[in-house]
Amino acid sequence: MCEICRSYPCHPRCPNYIPPKASHYCSICKEGIYDGEEYIENDYGKYAHWDCVNYGRDLIKFLGYEINTMEDE
Ligand SMILES: [Zn+2]
Numbered sequence: 001m002c003e004i005c006r007s008y009p010c011h012p013r014c015p016n017y018i019p020p021k022a023s024h025y026c027s028i029c030k031e032g033i034y035d036g037e038e039y040i041e042n043d044y045g046k047y048a049h050w051d052c053v054n055y056g057r058d059l060i061k062f063l064g065y066e067i068n069t070m071e072d073e
């Protein structure tokens with residue numbers, strides 16, 4: 001049991017708290033992608049939370065496409 005927060009595992013606000021290690025990190029918010037969280041992977045092997053790319057523009061950027069504006073010639 002932790003001496004500071006007197007709980008095990010530590011309370012997330014305890015200075016001894018160690019966030020669970022994520023095997024993959026979101027390339028958008030830089031947070032870990034933990035069990036039970038939805039994510040997508042792009043062609044370059046990058047990962048992102050589904051919540052983080054659930055906005056058309058960010059999704060397109062994440063997938064490596066450029067956002068172009070069609071202009072009359
Ligand atoms: Zn603690």
Ligand SMILES: [Zn+2]
Nearest residue numbers: 026029049052
């Ligand atoms: Zn994210």
